[in-house]
Structure formats: C-alpha cells, structure tokens
Amino acid sequence: MAAIEVRNVVKTYRGLWAPRVQALRGVSLMVQEGEIYGLLGPNGAGKTTLLKCLLGLVRPDSGEAKVLGLPGEDPQARKFVGYLPEDHAFPGHRRAVPVLCFHASLLGLSRTEARDHAAKLLEQMGLSEKRRAKVKAYSKGLRQRLALAQALLGQPKVLILDEPTANLDPLGRKEVKDLLLRLKAEGTAILISSHVLTEIERICDRVAILHQGRLLQEGTVEELTAEKSLEDLFVSLFQASSNTYGSQA
Amino acid sequence: MRALGIFVLDSWVDALARKASLVVGLLIAVPLLLIAVALPVEPGSTPGTVRITLPWMIFLEEPGGPRPIDRELPVERFVRTVNTFVVGFVSGWGILMALFLTAGLLPRTLGRGQAEIVLSKPVPRWSVYLGRYFGAVTLFLGASLVVILAVAGILWGRTGFFSARAVLSVLLVNLVFAALYAWTCLLGLVSERSGLAVWGAVLVWLLCGFLGRVHTFYPDIAASPKLWVRVLGGVGEALYRVLPRTGDLADAALEVLWGRGLGWTEPIWATALSTLTLLSLSVLWFYRRDY
Numbered sequence: 456m457a458a459i460e461v462r463n464v465v466k467t468y469r470g471l472w473a474p475r476v477q478a479l480r481g482v483s484l485m486v487q488e489g490e491i492y493g494l495l496g497p498n499g500a501g502k503t504t505l506l507k508c509l510l511g512l513v514r515p516d517s518g519e520a521k522v523l524g525l526p527g528e529d530p531q532a533r534k535f536v537g538y539l540p541e542d543h544a545f546p547g548h549r550r551a552v553p554v555l556c557f558h559a560s561l562l563g564l565s566r567t568e569a570r571d572h573a574a575k576l577l578e579q580m581g582l583s584e585k586r587r588a589k590v591k592a593y594s595k596g597l598r599q600r601l602a603l604a605q606a607l608l609g610q611p612k613v614l615i616l617d618e619p620t621a622n623l624d625p626l627g628r629k630e631v632k633d634l635l636l637r638l639k640a641e642g643t644a645i646l647i648s649s650h651v652l653t654e655i656e657r658i659c660d661r662v663a664i665l666h667q668g669r670l671l672q673e674g675t676v677e678e679l680t681a682e683k684s685l686e687d688l689f690v691s692l693f694q695a696s697s698n699t700y701g702s703q704a
Numbered sequence: 705m706r707a708l709g710i711f712v713l714d715s716w717v718d719a720l721a722r723k724a725s726l727v728v729g730l731l732i733a734v735p736l737l738l739i740a741v742a743l744p745v746e747p748g749s750t751p752g753t754v755r756i757t758l759p760w761m762i763f764l765e766e767p768g769g770p771r772p773i774d775r776e777l778p779v780e781r782f783v784r785t786v787n788t789f790v791v792g793f794v795s796g797w798g799i800l801m802a803l804f805l806t807a808g809l810l811p812r813t814l815g816r817g818q819a820e821i822v823l824s825k826p827v828p829r830w831s832v833y834l835g836r837y838f839g840a841v842t843l844f845l846g847a848s849l850v851v852i853l854a855v856a857g858i859l860w861g862r863t864g865f866f867s868a869r870a871v872l873s874v875l876l877v878n879l880v881f882a883a884l885y886a887w888t889c890l891l892g893l894v895s896e897r898s899g900l901a902v903w904g905a906v907l908v909w910l911l912c913g914f915l916g917r918v919h920t921f922y923p924d925i926a927a928s929p930k931l932w933v934r935v936l937g938g939v940g941e942a943l944y945r946v947l948p949r950t951g952d953l954a955d956a957a958l959e960v961l962w963g964r965g966l967g968w969t970e971p972i973w974a975t976a977l978s979t980l981t982l983l984s985l986s987v988l989w990f991y992r993r994d995y
Contacts (some may be wrong), residue, residue: 468994510824512995530826538824544817548721560710561825605821615824 456524458644459486459509464518466504466668478504480602480668481518481564486661487643488612491635492648493659494648495689501668502648503541506615508540509646522613534562537611541618547591555589555608561616564607576604581630595622603631614638614645620654632658644673652685666693707827711835714896715809716843717758732853736790742785747978748776754863756782763798779865781858787870787961790855795954802847802881803888804903808898812887815896819995830987837889841882848874854983856896869961876957879972883948883979884909885983908947915944916951948975 462587467477478501486492494502508520511527542649545554552573559569573621577583580600586592594602599622606614619635620628633656635645649655655662656676662685663673671692679688719725748755758773779800813822813836822832853875860866887908892901918925918940952971 507820507995510820512820512823513993514994530828532826533824534826536824538821540817540820540824542817543821544815545821546718546812546818549718553717553721557714558711558821558825561707561822561827563706563826602821 457485458488458490458523458606459646460519460521460524461486461505461509462519463484464505464508464515464520466501466508466513466515478668479508479515481666482670483518483664484663484670484673486613486646487642489639489642490661491504491645493655493662494646494665495650495652495662495685496648496665497650497693499667500665501609502665503617504668506538506617506646507646508537508671509615520622535609537606537614539602539606539614539616539619541621543598543634545590545598545601548589550589551577551586551604553606554601558605563689564609569651570684573604573609576607579634580604581605581627596624596627598659599623600627606654614643616645616648617648620648620649620651628654652689656680663694664689705831707831708835708838709863710827710832710844711832712839715806715836715839717841718809718812719806719843722805723807728805729847729894732793732798732801733847733854736793736851736855737858739789740786740855740862743862745782745862747834748779750776751780753777754779759989762965780867781788783859783863783865783867784869786859787856787867787873788958790852791870791873791961793958794851795872795880795957798844798848798851799881799884799909800906802840802844803884803902806843806885806901806949807905809840809887809892810836811892811898811901814893814924814995823995829991833889833893833987833990836982840885841878844881844885845878867961869963873957874954875960876960876972879975880948880950880953883950883975886979886982890982893986893990909950911943912947912950915940915947916949919944927932934966945974946978948978950975 461484462483463481463483465481468476468478482505484492484500487513496502496504499672502518506512508515509522509527510533511529514528520527520609522532522536527533552570555573555576556566556569559572560566565570572697574583577586580603582597582600582604584649585597590598590601599620603616603619606616614635620631621633632654639645639660647655647659661673662679664671664679672688676685679685682688683691744757745754747753753776755776756773771874804950810833812818823829852870856867856870884905888901891904892898895901895904918937922937925933925940928934928937931939949971953975956971984993
C-alpha cells in the first residue's frame, strides 16, 4: 500500500463574488514509505490545494486523495500525518511548550507524553533556549522551526511539508535537510512542496512538476535531469504548457 | 468527545493566558464583592430585619428619587435587592465584556495559518467549533457563578439569609450569553474577524431586546388600519419567534430572583431551540468549508 495515493483529483474553487478557479485538473501520484517526493510548480500551480486535499482541508470535486489507505476527510487518516503549512500561525500570547502540548493532545498523546515529545522536539529544533519566550517574540525563522516541531509531533508515518525551509538561514536549511533524510531512512513518507529547485534536487527521490492544475512530468531526479538541469526543464515545461493550455486557464 | 474536551479546556487556558481577561474579570468581580462586604448593614430591632444606613440612595423600589437612607427592612428583601443589582450587572456589563474577551477564540483558531494546523490533526470539525463555543460558555458560567456565590456567601455571613434563587437567576443570564455567543461564533467563522463577531452579536442583542418590547404591542400593531404597519409588525413578530428572547429572559431572571417563580418557560425553550438551530447550521457550514 502506498503511503500517499492521489487519483484523478479535480478541484474547482467557486466563490459567490470571485471567478471560478480550476486548481486541480485530474492529478494522480503516489508516494511510497521511505520516499521523499517533491512537488514543483510556480505560484498558483495547485501544489498547496493538492496537499490540502490529502488532509481533508479541501474537498476534491472528484477523484481520490488517500493517506495510508484512508481518504483525507477521515480523521483517522490524519492520526499519523504531520503537516507544515506554508503560512502558519500560533497564538502569540502562548509559549512554545503549551502550544506543542495542545497539538500533541489533539493527536491523542497523554499529558506526560505530550510534554516529553514537546521537550525533545524543541531541543531537536534548537528552540530549547526560547521555550520560556512567548511566540510573538519569535523571529520568522524560529516560528518556522516551531511549525516544523508541531509537524513532527507523534512520530508521523507521513509528512506533508509546504515550503519547509522558508525563512530559515543556511544552517537551518541544512539541519532540516539532514532531519528529512534521517526520517526517510526510518521509513517516513515525505511529500514536499517547494520553489527551491536545488533543495528538491538534493533530497527528493522523485519529483512531479505541476502547472495550472496539471501534472506535466513525473519521475526520479536522475530521469528528469538526464538531458537538462531541473531549472531548464522547469522553465521549458511551463513555456510549453502555457502555450498549450494558456487560453483554458 | 475527547477532542471536544481538549478544545473546551484550551479555551479556558487561552482566555486565562490573556492579561485582559484577568483585568476585566477583576474589574467586574471586585466592585461587586466590595459592595457586599462594605454595605453598612447591621441586625435590625426585630428578628428577620436588617438596618441599613446609607448617605446616598440605592435602588430599593422606592419612589421619590435619591435621598439618604436609614431604615429597617426585611432581610430577604435586602439580600434580593443586592442580588438584583449583581445579576443586572452580570447580565449587562458582564455579558458585554465576556463577548469582547471571548470573541477572538474561534477566529484565532480558524484564522489563516492556524486552521490548517488544527484541522490537519485527527479531530472532527464539529469538535473544534463546539469546543470553542462551549469553552467560552462554560467559562462565563463558571465566572458568573463564582461572583454570584461569593456575593451570596458574603451576604449570608452578614445577614444569615442565603438566596439560592440568585444562582437559578444567573443560569438564565447564562442562557442569554450562550444564545449571543452562538451568533459571535458564526460571525467569527464567516468573517474571521473578532471585532465584527462581537459587534454583530451586540447588534443581535439590541435587535432581540427591541423585538421583545415591540412584541408587547403586537395586538395593537396587528389591528392597525395601515398595511405597512401590519407587514412590519408581522416581520418583527416572526423575528421575535425565531431569535433568542433576551429581553424576556432578563425579565424571567428577575422574577426568579424575587421568588415570583417562572410562570412562563416559553422564552427558555424558544431561546434554547433558536441557539441549537444556529449552532447546527454553523457546524454544517463549517463542515462544507475549504481551508
């Protein structure tokens, strides 16, 4: 069984006053255990919508988005999933430990387990010294680390990360990269959405390129970069796709 | 149910972690407790009475306007008068402050960035919404009960008369808060703005009070020869039937307090039904919403 399974997912946003937006047009992909899968695409390609379909945050119009064999809307499917959204926020007047303990309790952890997990993750993310500070006093980088820590609560089997290294300094990026590689070695399935091509190229086993809600290309990094660099492939695919589907977008 | 409990508990923690909640809570509770402690009351010349001496007038249902007071009155009447003031204070200023302090609970939880994190956890959506709702409602219930019981306890110690009716009366005030907070939650969910949520709820409160007053004149309105008066009156009466009966509940709270009993329970059931309907519709809408 694949850890993540997406089959022909279609999603159109309909607003009363806003125009219809076709965010996903029949996307399919699979992520296996112990695999890091990269989602590439320009802004508005449908990457975040796809991740949200897997978590039940967005309901697909048709198709299936399953995590560990269960549809994303099923709360049980989310029990072993860690999610880092691109735009994250925490209550500014709370401190890191209560924030993490609250999220851990939502995963079903006991109070003692939640505290132990929180302390361990804060140490791992280099936030131990800031544990007594209120979240509103954190820099963007520290908030990103805290958001990553909450995604890792409960030792998830599946990690869904939207721009995991955003706001991090080079040292932080390296730490996150090492962490993801270690989790992969432990069997965690990781789905990453990112704009940073080098990051995707270095850590992902397979990559999918998304544009205007369509999956343009999918394969291992070696397959995709056999003839040209990922950056050149990225640009050429978008130009070709815009020429073909531009008028339908 | 576990998730519901977590959100209720976290709502208390969240509210208490904010300095504003403690400051406002103390600003409401301390003056009331001071009044109960400092009122110049001593045993009267006959059993069952107290003597009260005040250089100014407090509300004693006496005509004639403000004047110094030095008189004996039945102890029950004295205690219920003070309780009327306390319940009135809680049902007006207390509800307004509680709405302001708790209005941000749901918009903060379901605002951009937080909603994605919370809803990606293995919890059903209804538990998030109802957990926040019942978190605020139980917080107000606890705070108002503490205040009323503290005042009643102090008065009991000073006069020997304990009015359990004050507790029953505060439960009716809590029903008003529960009804208004259902509106605050819905408006907060739709707008994701706590300011809009609280002012919207205040407007509903004013509208409900207004409709309650208009309802008393409805037979005259329905008999009006002018069509537009009858149509407007009909719309107002329909809204009165559908919306919470906040004005009627305030009257009922006073009737209970003064031992006249609840001759009519319709406002209670009507308000409860209206609130349950609104909560159900809100949760349904929340279920269908994309984040």
